[in-house]
Amino acid sequence: MIGIPPAFIFIIGALLVPLVTGRARPPYLAAVGLIGLAATLLISPQTSWVVGLLPEFDLVLLHADGLSLLAGGVFAFAGLLALIYAGRLPSTAHHTAALLYMGGALGVVFAGDFFTVFFFWEIMAIASLVLIWFGGYPRSADAGFRYILLHIFGGSCLLGGIAIQYAATGSIAVGPVDAGAGYMLMLIGIGVNAAFIPLHTWVPDAYPEATIYGSVFLSIFTTKAAIYLLARTFPGLEALAYMGALMVVYGAVFALFQNDIRRILSYSIVSQVGYMVAGIGIGTAIGLSAGAAHLVNDILFKALLFMGMGAVILSTGKSNLTELGGLARKMPITAAFCIIGAAAAAGIPGLNGFVSKGMVTEAAHAAHLDPLSLVLAGSSLITLVYMARLIYYTFFARNDAISAEEAPFPMLAAMGGTAAACIIIGVFPGLLLAVLPFAEHYDPFSLGHLLESGAVILGAAVLFVLGRRALAPRTWVLSDVDILYRRAGTGFVWFCQTPLPGFADAIGTVQQAIIDRLAWFTQNPVDATKLIGGWIVLPVAKVFLPEESVRDFEEDLMKTQEKYPGDPARLRSTGYGIFLASLFFLFYFVIFYLTV
Template sequence: MIEIPPALIPIVGALLVPLLSGKVRKAYLLAVSVATLAATLVLTPGSTFTVPFLGYDLALLHVDSLSLIVGYIFAFIGVIAIVYGMREERTGHHIAALIQIGSGLGIVFAGDFLSLYIFWEALAVTSVALIWYGGREDSRGAGMRYILLHIFGGGCLLGGIALQVAATGSMAVGEVAPGISSILLLIGIGVNAAFIPLHVWLPDAYPRSSVAGGVILCVFTTKAAIYLLARTFPGAEAVAYMGGLMVIYGVSLALLQNDVRKLLSYHIVSQVGYMVVGIGIGTALGVSGGIAHLFNHILYKGLLFMCMGAVIYTTGRHNLTELGGLARRMPVTMIACVIAAASISGIPGFNGYISKGMVIDAAASMQMTGLGLLLTLGAVGTLLSFVKLTYYVFFKKNNEIEAREAPLPMLIAMVATAFCCILFGVYPGLLFAILPIPVDYHPFTAGHLIETGGIVVVAAVILLLGWNLFKPKEKSVPDLMEVYRLGGRGLLGFSTTAVNRVSDALAAARRSVIARLGWFVQDPVMATTILAGTALLPVARAALPRARAASLEEDLMRTRDEYPGNPARMWGTGYGLLLVTLFLIIYFAVLFLIG
């Protein structure tokens, strides 16, 4: 069997989308996504595929156990996202979606840094398109801010790659030695992985994307970065603590949100933090736990974005304060959302419980007590967030809202994903079998169940004692993006005011100098006499009798009034002698200075 890079199927397939329409286009999109999944499923470790490019072989396919598990979930969710977005009619949106899926798979299976970087940039470009297709009045600004940050991240990544290749002589994707290259690579990866404070693009952009685009966006950018992090920086302890910060920061900001997709976006930051922790710990349980959480997160987070997208699609509302009463009107969506909420909250029987426990256990096994505490607090905050979300969207009384169940394609996508959340939660062995590093982990021991029960009890007590604290507020909560925007406005203000003022001052000074030179060259002899007399006049007033000084001052004033006098004098012998004298003085002064 010929194994081809799965990334090429949706990317090449996107070229034919403009030629199709209606049901034919929908069938074609589904066929392309299914073919991509099939091409991924038939891959085996050790498979390769190279393409010559400018005298260099691009390794578009390099398969091992790590790339396979991420490739499986990328390709599967690609099919789900295409089914979910069947009601989307815009040609450009479908093209961007297919290229986004292909770019994510391209990163996963790239065997060299050059191929990876090409797909990395394609991922950023198509993400901006999906944000702009959101159609909100602030979508364009969010897209511009997104691309500016990702240009910075891509530049750092490219610089790190260049230094890495120069130092090692190899383009192969692998672990990076400490140095400037590793710092640049980590910053470049950190932008896409939403490291704090490089995360600001995520909650700014994702809520402003299209409904179908949000499902795609929540999958590929951050998780492709986590995959690359696992390739390049496993076992970096500082990375693990960055993950802990992400967990707490993301969940804290999520609890304060009113916009449902902004709440979900902050939870991407938080949940990606668990993956970063696992990879930073670097043990077999840590890395496999981080990758398992990547796998599970794509399922439950994609499902959450699908559920909230369906709510926005049917009601036109996206704030918790505007929603409620949808449990009876959208029962299938409600059930799917409850399953996703239980999954992300780590409730036993759902997939998030498995991988979140693996990461927490990995921290405990390395005696990282502080880090383990952060992860546990993050779990409590996550449960609080999704009790809040499900209640205010589906169960809070709201008799005024009008809604109906989501369209059939959306329901099919949600039900299939919800089934997977339960399947991998009940039968974790299915996931353990494809992990990159085999682990001996038993999720349903009494200790793990008691620990999870404690998290639930703590969350329940907090809700009972402080429910009013979690009521959504209509006022938006500022984030670090405001600092970025303030800095941008300051730079713009400096460029348009301070720089302009300096430019105006320099122009005025130049005009003054030119005017004075113009005045001088009209009659240099007479001008020199005036300048010398003006300089010596205070001395004359102090040293000479008053009458004599007054006479000199009158002569000076008369000479000023007569200036430039008779221009014919400029051609006389005296004028020539003055010029020769000035030239010799300047010439010998220069010789003296440089001698």
């Protein structure tokens, strides 16, 4: 057995990508993925790789236990298939970013200290941004910009939480977080990547704008690495169980009313990740095992669906349900693989999603969280409906005008490997249950689970048939909360561009007026005081004094104003100095009186 951090293999492989060109590129990518997978599978439990950075301050680049080996193994396996899928793409930058992305994800999984986690966390953010910006769609640049802004916020929260945790405990070892300010900061930082509501909007905003190959990598790593870290740091936090339920329902409902096929799958990510968050929040052995099992299964069936829909986009040039249909005869193999992925996501018996989704529901029931259990079970019905809608309107709805051809062999090979894994785990769930890090008995094929699944299938079928007209794809989509963020951002920019400069100009005008008045006053403070006082007194004098006296008083003021500032020699008199001193002390005592 060996103990090399697999992240190094992918990072070194990424640096060598520019040296491998032409037909050698696809086998090279597959070789890097295969070596990385082998290195991950050969790591022995309890293996570690420690680097002494400073006295009493060690970086743990490799810490292997049951949870990290499970997550690392599925990351490396799915990443290998994604590399095979993307091998035909002639983009050095894309492949470099993809390998760095894989290295970052595996670095997070095997890191034993929080600073190493943060380092690889940021590698993931930068590499995934490249995959979005290389999408080449009109909205890719803006989506990538919004993506990185939110991830900068999340990364800053995570780093702040790590620093506070270290200051409070003197330890940077990855583990449960102590209560305090760092607790909330770390939860928010991880929650951004885990797509907590309402921090989830980057998923449906950015994933559809990446390349069709990049979206496969995106579906595998970012949210799942966050789920892994969440299981390490906040197991048993009950609030997470309810956040998970909210994510499950929220993502499923929004997926039901989308037109873009990859946007549907992006909301499905939010929903499916909710099951994992709920399992972690439940915190029991079966709950944590369920969260880990669904992490594995969602990576597989979601990568399969993104691969299949990417093949549809490549072949047709279209990504909206309103433009698709009739592809089952033109792309039968791709259609079959997508049906497997959709059925697995919906929890159909015999496929891997059935195993882990039922396990999360069972964990909620065993923890006496029956309302949560009902929400999770009921959401499976919505999932089945939107997956049926996706498959029907992509492959079976009538569209005689569409032209397409079957996906290239490397893409089909990657889809085939992923579909096979979904079927094998679904038929032989013991293979997955045996490697879960928290031992707990669970029978996915119990009569209760099968009856529950049958009821969901029947209910979804009835709902789809009766509501087919309402479920028909439309060009309009259900707007998410990101519209509020964008309007707030637009309003802030408008405020900075229009009212704020005007306000600054007004302040400058007032400031200059004050300066001008002071300059006028200091030319002859005695006469200036006389003028100011005179003009203040004049309206009162007009009311109470005879008209002739008022006229004389006003004429005297006018003459003083016309001669102002008068003879400069007068300004150097002793009386002027006494007047200024008296005026100064007057202001001083007024201020003193007001402040004591």
